[in-house]
Amino acid sequence: xxxxxxxxxxxxxxxxxxxxxxxxxxxxxxxxxxxxxxxxxxxxxxxxxxxxxxxxxxxxxxxxxxxxxxxxxxxxxxxxxxxxxxxxxxxxxxxxxxxxxxxxxxxxxxxxxxxxxxxxxxxxxxxxxxxxxxxxxxxxxxxxxxxxxxxxxxxxxxxxxxxxxxxxxxxxxxxxxxxxxxxxxxxxxxxxxxxxxxxxxxxxxxxxxxxxxxxx
Amino acid sequence: xxxxxxxxxxxxxxxxxxxxxxxxxxxxxxxxxxxxxxxxxxxxxxxxxxxxxxxxxxxxxxxxxxxxxxxxxxxxxxxxxxxxxxxxxxxxxxxxxxxxxxxxxxxxxxxxxxxxxxxxx
Numbered sequence: 001x002x003x004x005x006x007x008x009x010x011x012x013x014x015x016x017x018x019x020x021x022x023x024x025x026x027x028x029x030x031x032x033x034x035x036x037x038x039x040x041x042x043x044x045x046x047x048x049x050x051x052x053x054x055x056x057x058x059x060x061x062x063x064x065x066x067x068x069x070x071x072x073x074x075x076x077x078x079x080x081x082x083x084x085x086x087x088x089x090x091x092x093x094x095x096x097x098x099x100x101x102x103x104x105x106x107x108x109x110x111x112x113x114x115x116x117x118x119x120x121x122x123x124x125x126x127x128x129x130x131x132x133x134x135x136x137x138x139x140x141x142x143x144x145x146x147x148x149x150x151x152x153x154x155x156x157x158x159x160x161x162x163x164x165x166x167x168x169x170x171x172x173x174x175x176x177x178x179x180x181x182x183x184x185x186x187x188x189x190x191x192x193x194x195x196x197x198x199x200x201x202x203x204x205x206x207x208x209x210x211x212x213x214x215x216x
Numbered sequence: 217x218x219x220x221x222x223x224x225x226x227x228x229x230x231x232x233x234x235x236x237x238x239x240x241x242x243x244x245x246x247x248x249x250x251x252x253x254x255x256x257x258x259x260x261x262x263x264x265x266x267x268x269x270x271x272x273x274x275x276x277x278x279x280x281x282x283x284x285x286x287x288x289x290x291x292x293x294x295x296x297x298x299x300x301x302x303x304x305x306x307x308x309x310x311x312x313x314x315x316x317x318x319x320x321x322x323x324x325x326x327x328x329x330x331x332x333x334x335x336x337x
Contacts, residue, residue, distance in 0.1 A: 023219040029228060036232055043236050063255070070251055085244030093240065095268055106299070106315055116300040123297045130268065137266055142252025147263035151276065155285040177255035 019204050025212065034213050037101035041129075042200060044094035049193060051087040055080075056189060059139070066141025066180025091133055098129050110213070118206040121199055128196045135188035138171075138179030149179030270329030271322050292318050 027033050058077050060069040073080040102122065105111055111119035134152070138145045153171055157163040172183030207213060253260050265273040275284035295302070295318045303311030 020222060022222055024222050024225050026218045026220050029220060029224055031228070039229065039232065040236060043233055047237070047240065067251070067254055071254075074251060081248070082241075082244055085247075085249060086240050088249040089240050089243040089247075092268075093236075102296075103319075111300045112303070113300070119300055120297055123293065126296075127293065133266070133268055137269075140252055141255065143255055143257070143260050144252040144263045146255065147260075148265065148269075155281065158282050158286055175255075177259075 015205065018208055019201070021208070028213065034104060035100070037097050037104055041094055041097045041101055042204075044090045044097060045193075045196070045200065047090040048087060048094065051083050051090065052189060052193075054083050055087060059185075061139065061141075061180050061182050061185035063141075063175055063178045063180065066139060066178055068141075070140055091136060094129060095133060098126055102126060115206075115210045118203060118210060121203050121206065125196060125199050125203065128192060128199065132188065132192050132196065135184050135192065138174065138181075138184050139188055141178045141180035143177050145179035146175055146177040149174035149181075149184075150176045264333055265329075267326070267330065270333075271325030274325045274329050274332075292322065 055073060058069060058073050058080065060066065070084070073084055075081060105119070105122065134148070138149050138152075149171055153167045153174065156167040156170060159166060168183075170183070170187065171179075172181035174181050174184070272285070272289070275288055278284070279288070295314055299311055299315055302314055
């Protein structure tokens with residue numbers, strides 16, 4: 001049923017109503033309009049949050065406890081392996097959908113005025129997704145994650161004058177044999193997802209504020 | 217502009233959610249992600265980055281760290297973030313060209329990484 005009626009003016013001042021209005025343009029109901037890549041990325045984020053919370057019940061960050069708790073989750077805890085696998089695959093899919101979403105935005109020139117600010121937010125979210133993926137990799141606590149943490153720490157320390165401090169704030173004190181630290185754990189489970197969630201909600205709000213999505 | 221109730225969008229989102237969960241679960245059942253090497257085991261001599269950070273590993277292999285790990289990534293991010301303004305000042309062709317170059321560079325490095333890891337090691 002097509003609806004043409006207008007919502008009252010105050011209706012759009014409500015944040016939720018603004019993101020989820022009662023009526024949407026017919027075009028956005030088509031899958032091919034934008035291939036739903038932004039929506040799929042957000043869906044992956046929700047799945048990652050849900051499975052991540054379940055993993056937090058049994059994960060213990062730390063030099064030796066990180067790796068052993070991952071093994072326990074994967075092989076001892078009922079459905080633990082399944083939840084970890086879904087967490088892993090949702091993260092891989094999210095990296096792919098976010099990149100394809102960016103390609104779609106560039107293809108349709110959707111970064112142009114008045115959408116420059118939302119483009120910047122999107123680039124920021126892309127970086128957040130990559131950092132979340134990296135911190136997740138460090139939390140495995142394997143030797144490979146220790147090597148990655150050591151390399152990352154050395155890279156951050158290349159930044160003049162504040163590199164050492166940033167390294168401690170971002171990674172803590174990882175050993176070369178395990179990247180799992182309490183600092184990385186808190187960033188991965190609380191700090192980064194919270195900032196990413198706020199940025200995503202702002203991203204959605206701005207899409208409607210800037211006049212909706214542009215099709216292919 | 218013709219509009220429909222959001223209920224229609226919610227139905228499509230529900231179907232997409234189900235499909236996404238099915239694909240995710242199928243991948244999770246079929247392919248077990250690696251856990252790597254225990255830190256109690258003898259030290260490994262060759263640590264491979266996850267595919268997402270493959271381009272980074274290639275840059276670090278062949279360039280000095282401050283160029284490969286700082287300057288090149290900063291230039292890529294700056295090129296991406298500044299795309300709307302680059303197009304404003306230099307024109308659409310330049311903007312498209314710079315974006316295509318940066319994206320192709322990352323894809324090229326990713327393919328390079330995959331070829332090295334899959335065939336040589």
